[in-house]
Amino acid sequence: MVKDQEYLKKTASFCIDLAKKLGATDSSAAVMHSLSETVNFRNRKLDESDRSDSLAVSLTIYIGKKKSSISSSNLNEENIKTLIERCIETTKITPEDEFNSLPDKELLVDKIIDLNLYDDDHIENDEKIEYLKEVEEAALQKKEIINTETGFSESKSNFILANSDGFLNGYKSSSFSASCVAVAKDSNGKMERDYEFTSTCHLHDMLRPKQIGTIAAKKTLQKLNPKKIESEKISIIFDRRISKGILSVLASAISASSIARGTSFLKDKINEEIFSTSINIFDKPNIVKGLGSRYFDSEGVKTEELKLVDQGVLKHYLVDTYNGKKLNLKSNGRSGGTSNLFFERGSISYKELLKLNQRALYITETIGHGSNLVTGDYSVGATGFMIENGIFKYPVSEITIAGNFNDIFKNITLADDLEFKYSTNAPTILIEGMVVAGK
Amino acid sequence: MIDFFTKTDLSRKDAENIISETLNDCDDGELYLENSKSESILLDDNKIKSLSYSSDLGYGLRAVTGEVIAYSHSNEISKKSLKQSANNLSSTLKSQKGIYNHEIPKTNEKLYKDINPIDEKSLQSKLELLKEVNNYTRAKGGIVQQVTASFAGEYKSIEIIRSGGEVLTDVRPLIRFNVSVMLEKNGKKETGVYGIGGRQSYDEYLKDDNWKNVCDEAFRIASVNLESKPAPAGEMKVVLGSGWPAILIHEAIGHGLEGDFNRKKTSAFHNLMGQRVASEGVTIIDDGTLHNRRGSLTIDDEGTPTEKTVLIENGILKNFMQDRLNARLMNTRSTGSGRRESYKHVVLPRMRNTMMLNGKYSQEEMIKSVDKGIFAVSFGGGQVDITSGKFVFNCTEAYEIINGKIGSPIKGATLIGDGPSILKEVSLVGNNMMLDPGIGTCGKAGQGVPVGVAQPSILIDKMTVGGTQL
Numbered sequence: 001m002v003k004d005q006e007y008l009k010k011t012a013s014f015c016i017d018l019a020k021k022l023g024a025t026d027s028s029a030a031v032m033h034s035l036s037e038t039v040n041f042r043n044r045k046l047d048e049s050d051r052s053d054s055l056a057v058s059l060t061i062y063i064g065k066k067k068s069s070i071s072s073s074n075l076n077e078e079n080i081k082t083l084i085e086r087c088i089e090t091t092k093i094t095p096e097d098e099f100n101s102l103p104d105k106e107l108l109v110d111k112i113i114d115l116n117l118y119d120d121d122h123i124e125n126d127e128k129i130e131y132l133k134e135v136e137e138a139a140l141q142k143k144e145i146i147n148t149e150t151g152f153s154e155s156k157s158n159f160i161l162a163n164s165d166g167f168l169n170g171y172k173s174s175s176f177s178a179s180c181v182a183v184a185k186d187s188n189g190k191m192e193r194d195y196e197f198t199s200t201c202h203l204h205d206m207l208r209p210k211q212i213g214t215i216a217a218k219k220t221l222q223k224l225n226p227k228k229i230e231s232e233k234i235s236i237i238f239d240r241r242i243s244k245g246i247l248s249v250l251a252s253a254i255s256a257s258s259i260a261r262g263t264s265f266l267k268d269k270i271n272e273e274i275f276s277t278s279i280n281i282f283d284k285p286n287i288v289k290g291l292g293s294r295y296f297d298s299e300g301v302k303t304e305e306l307k308l309v310d311q312g313v314l315k316h317y318l319v320d321t322y323n324g325k326k327l328n329l330k331s332n333g334r335s336g337g338t339s340n341l342f343f344e345r346g347s348i349s350y351k352e353l354l355k356l357n358q359r360a361l362y363i364t365e366t367i368g369h370g371s372n373l374v375t376g377d378y379s380v381g382a383t384g385f386m387i388e389n390g391i392f393k394y395p396v397s398e399i400t401i402a403g404n405f406n407d408i409f410k411n412i413t414l415a416d417d418l419e420f421k422y423s424t425n426a427p428t429i430l431i432e433g434m435v436v437a438g439k
Numbered sequence: 440m441i442d443f444f445t446k447t448d449l450s451r452k453d454a455e456n457i458i459s460e461t462l463n464d465c466d467d468g469e470l471y472l473e474n475s476k477s478e479s480i481l482l483d484d485n486k487i488k489s490l491s492y493s494s495d496l497g498y499g500l501r502a503v504t505g506e507v508i509a510y511s512h513s514n515e516i517s518k519k520s521l522k523q524s525a526n527n528l529s530s531t532l533k534s535q536k537g538i539y540n541h542e543i544p545k546t547n548e549k550l551y552k553d554i555n556p557i558d559e560k561s562l563q564s565k566l567e568l569l570k571e572v573n574n575y576t577r578a579k580g581g582i583v584q585q586v587t588a589s590f591a592g593e594y595k596s597i598e599i600i601r602s603g604g605e606v607l608t609d610v611r612p613l614i615r616f617n618v619s620v621m622l623e624k625n626g627k628k629e630t631g632v633y634g635i636g637g638r639q640s641y642d643e644y645l646k647d648d649n650w651k652n653v654c655d656e657a658f659r660i661a662s663v664n665l666e667s668k669p670a671p672a673g674e675m676k677v678v679l680g681s682g683w684p685a686i687l688i689h690e691a692i693g694h695g696l697e698g699d700f701n702r703k704k705t706s707a708f709h710n711l712m713g714q715r716v717a718s719e720g721v722t723i724i725d726d727g728t729l730h731n732r733r734g735s736l737t738i739d740d741e742g743t744p745t746e747k748t749v750l751i752e753n754g755i756l757k758n759f760m761q762d763r764l765n766a767r768l769m770n771t772r773s774t775g776s777g778r779r780e781s782y783k784h785v786v787l788p789r790m791r792n793t794m795m796l797n798g799k800y801s802q803e804e805m806i807k808s809v810d811k812g813i814f815a816v817s818f819g820g821g822q823v824d825i826t827s828g829k830f831v832f833n834c835t836e837a838y839e840i841i842n843g844k845i846g847s848p849i850k851g852a853t854l855i856g857d858g859p860s861i862l863k864e865v866s867l868v869g870n871n872m873m874l875d876p877g878i879g880t881c882g883k884a885g886q887g888v889p890v891g892v893a894q895p896s897i898l899i900d901k902m903t904v905g906g907t908q909l
Contacts, residue, residue, distance in 0.1 A: 042703070046507050049531035051524065052783065053513035068490040073497055073514035076446060083494060090490060093563055097486050125531065147705055183705050183826055191707065193826035226827075231673040231909055261484055261585055263621055263630070367822040368831035370853045370905075374621060374628050379670075379853040379905045381822075381831035398829050400853045400905025402672065437672035437855075437905045 002156040003033040003055070005170060011075060012162035015059050018081065020164060022088045026062035026102050027164045028299070031055075034157035039125050041132040041150045044140070049125060061087045065096040099325040102299075107331055108167050109296035109303075116289050118156075118172040119202040128152040131209045135180050138213025144224070145217050146191075147183040154203075167300045176203050180216040186224040192395075194219035194364075199421075201289045219364075222385070226397035229386065229438040235360040236401055236431045237353065237387070240419070242363055243426035246412070247281065249405060251338045251424070253373050254314065256323030265376035265405060266314065273312045275409045278346070281309035283318075285339035292340040292423025296333065303333035308341075342425040346414025350428050353415040355390035361436060362387050363401065376405040382436075396438075403434040441596045443472045443498075449518045455604045461502060461525040462602035466537030467763055468502040468528075469602075471740065472516070473782040475595040478557045482569040483587040492557075497782040502528040503764050504537035510785045539602050540767070546744030550730050550737045551638035553610040555594040560641040565590055568650070576620055576654040582665075583658070584628070585621035590614070592641070599742045607742035612638050613733065613889060615878065616650060618657040624665050631661030632835070636877035637731045660817060660836050663848045670852035670906025671839070676812030677854065677902045678805045678840065682873035683817060685894035688723060689793050689881065690821035690830040691858045692716070696750050696758075697883075698765030698776070698788040700825050707828035707859045708756065716756045717862030720798050723751040725760055727775055727791035733877040734792035734891030738775070741786055745775035750793075751862070762788040780886035790881060792891035798868025802896040805867050807843040813904055814838045814845055815854065828858035831905075853905035861899065869895030 008031045019027040033055045040048040057080070058071035070087045072079065123131075132150045139148045153176070160170035179197035186192075196215040198207035238246070250266075258264035266274065275281075285303040287293050297303050299321055306316050319327070320335030346353075354360070363384040370380040379402035386393045408431055415428040444451045454470060462468045474496050481489045499512035500521065509531035511524035572588045593613040600606050615636035622629055633656035637644060679687060692708070700706035708716065717723070727745025729735050736745045741763050749757050761769070762777030765788055778789040806814060814837065821832030831853050839846040856864075872895040881890040 048508040048510065048785065050785065051511040051527045053515065054783065055514050070491065071493040073495045079494070086492065090492065090562060093566070094490055095487050147703060191826045193824065233909060263585055367824060368833055368853050369820045370833050372851060374630050377850060379833070379851065381829065381853055381855040397827060398855055398857055398903065400855050400903060402852065402905050402907045435672050435907045435909060437903050439674050
């Protein structure tokens with residue numbers, strides 16, 4: 001069983017009280033416990049079982065405007081005391097920073113509306129195994145599939161956040177996920193790999209095992225016998241697996257920390273048009289059972305829905321207490337980043353989007369870390385499909401795609417197929433004017 | 440060394456009994472105990488932005504039979520917790536029977552000192568040094584807009600107890616110093632990053648003001664990028680510089696030669712043992728035995744001493760990197776490559792220091808031989824798809840080569856290639872092999888472990904450069 005709120009509250013309060021006694025003027029503490037059980041299957045055989053029991057405490061101590069932090073997985077009281085003493089000594093010799101402080105009291109969350117983020121259901125490993133067998137059976141229906149690796153993971157966690165201004169709040173959450181990776185071989189012995197997965201807060205919202213296996217196998221087979229294409233400027237379509245990455249880049253570039261440090265290509269772009277006028281982007285923390293939902297941010301500050309981009313115009317940065325004070329902005333509860341971040345759906349269907357150009361390159365996977373947030377330059381390895389007149393023609397691999405986010409943002413068209421599969425979600429996206437490097 | 444059995448109701452004898460009972464009918468397994476301490480100090484925007492210290496304690500109990508791994512970890516070292524883990528393992532392996540392999544080679548050689556680098560240098564002196572780093576770098580001129588400098592120190596003490604009571608221990612220090620500089624000139628911004636590190640104390644590592652070289656390098660890379668023009672797109676010749684660009688070898692072929700992917704036949708290399716996979720003259724080793732290096736280990740995380748493993752000799756594939764499980768299933772021996780990020784993770788076969796050895800050509804000869812291509816000197820990260828063999832890495836410093844001469848710097852571009860064929864495109868191997876400065880972290884299955892790489896300059900005849908200029 002995951003440890004209860006009372007136990008976590010007791011530990012957090014112990015840390016806050018002891019820190020105060022030893023000379024802290026302010027402090028905040030987080031105590032987390034998580035329990036998870038995973039079973040992995042490979043080619044119809046049990047491969048691995050993994051049980052994880054993980055407890056941790058982290059504490060930030062302030063002495064005036066001086067600050068330092070400790071964390072530990074050893075909750076023995078004597079060990080905690082030694083660590084807090086060490087932290088106090090460290091804080092004393094750390095230079096002052098005028099922006100160091102706990103969040104403003106009036107911004108802390110006071111009331112919580114249940115978002116149904118915890119499911120008490122437990123699924124035994126034997127049942128997980130039955131589920132995975134079905135996944136593999138479905139994938140192995142295709143004879144070209146030579147290897148399947150599947151996994152089922154269940155996780156329960158609980159945490160408490162406390163600070164010396166009296167904040168003491170936390171909540172349980174649960175996560176269930178299953179995945180299937182399939183490998184297929186073509187007649188020349190060349191292999192390709194693809195996957196499908198499901199990840200939910202509640203056990204009964206998971207995809208059926210057969211769906212996962214069937215989709216993983218289908219996607220893998222589609223990739224066999226890829227071609228390398230000539231270098232050219234061509235319209236790119238990002239599958240939903242990839243399109244959400246554009247929002248992740250936006251989130252990093254508008255974090256108050258990047259803005260305050262001056263290292264973002266979107267610095268000083270607030271209230272400016274950074275996307276085309278048809279684009280709206282939301283960050284909504286209060287979606288029931290949402291994978292990115294939260295009741296407050298990592299400092300205890302209330303989180304409200306933000307329309308980050310309104311008709312193409314950037315309306316908000318993602319503000320935490322420290323960087324907010326630096327930028328003279330109030331925290332909007334985004335310490336720790338975005339919650340459920342998504343593009344408002346577009347107005348044309350997926351099929352119509354594929355047909356908008358006579359030729360387009362449909363990207364299903366990118367590899368590499370090619371986003372430069374200072375300049376906005378983008379260059380990654382990619383695999384996907386050539387599309388002609390809306391029809392998938394052949395798989396493409398060993399190419400790169402490149403551009404600059406300032407241009408990419410202004411040249412996107414959204415389909416209407418938004419779904420909530422991740423915490424950050426986007427519909428299928430068409431981007432004009434990127435360069436593909438191939439032969 | 441830390442005694443894991445003080446301050447707990449679990450005695451060493453109890454633990455040994457539980458381990459032996461649990462692992463008796465298994466092929467392999469152990470109790471892995473770990474105590475780690477880490478410190479990170481970050482200076483940014485002219486201020487000490489964060490100062491954190493962490494102390495972590497926990498165990499992982501592992502049982503292996505046939506191809507099945509059962510693993511359970513916790514940070515509560517107690518009789519109750521260990522028994523619960525043991526029950527969990529037994530229920531997974533209930534229908535499997537194995538014969539425990541008691542054999543494990545021993546080593547007397549230590550590759551680094553038993554020190555805790557965090558406490559070897561006072562916090563005050565580390566804070567002062569970061570301030571000095573900041574002042575030194577900012578004094579380089581008004582174009583310096585941002586300086587970030589950090590120290591990261593780690594001390595990890597591990598103990599492995601095997602069935603039958605055999606005990607293996609290791610104490611692993613690790614430090615890292617990093618500087619990032621952002622410059623702005625005529626409205627254009629660029630960054631440069633450089634770092635050094637190894638399994639040593641700060642004072643042994645940061646001697647003779649060598650930290651200044653780190654600041655100089657970060658500033659130089661950013662300055663070069665300020666003058667950069669858009670990169671070309673398409674296939675061309677690529678000269679890779681010596682040292683850190685060996686990340687190419689790590690991504691392109693290193694991962695594909697790890698035992699697990701080959702046992703499972705999901706690596707593009709699984710059926711190429713003994714065959715030619717690289718041009719003649721290309722020899723690649725994975726060496727865990729270099730003193731004080733970031734990727735080195737006295738013993739791996741299963742207790743096997745590390746070694747120098749020849750992967751490719753003169754172009755021919757000779758060995759995979761193995762942990763005990765994959766070695767047993769592939770009928771070979773462990774190469775001391777079994778690693779885990781921490782007690783929270785299962786052991787996987789991983790790289791240590793992956794190196795391409797010297798050939799006979801000079802870098803000048805290579806550049807002279809290229810009519811049109813690029814010279815790539817430094818990289819950010821890389822990634823590989825093991826199954827298709829496709830890999831990428833991102834240039835952070837590169838130049839065009841025109842008619843045998845180095846031309847303008849070009850913007851960061853991704854290079855993409857095919858693992859099993861790229862080493863056949865290596866036409867010249869340089870004579871200037873260099874180790875990387877000690878900064879690599881390799882990610883696999885969600886686990887990050889410190890690694891090293893090395894290579895001389897090499898000429899690759901054909902690779903796709905992912906720029907924007909057609």
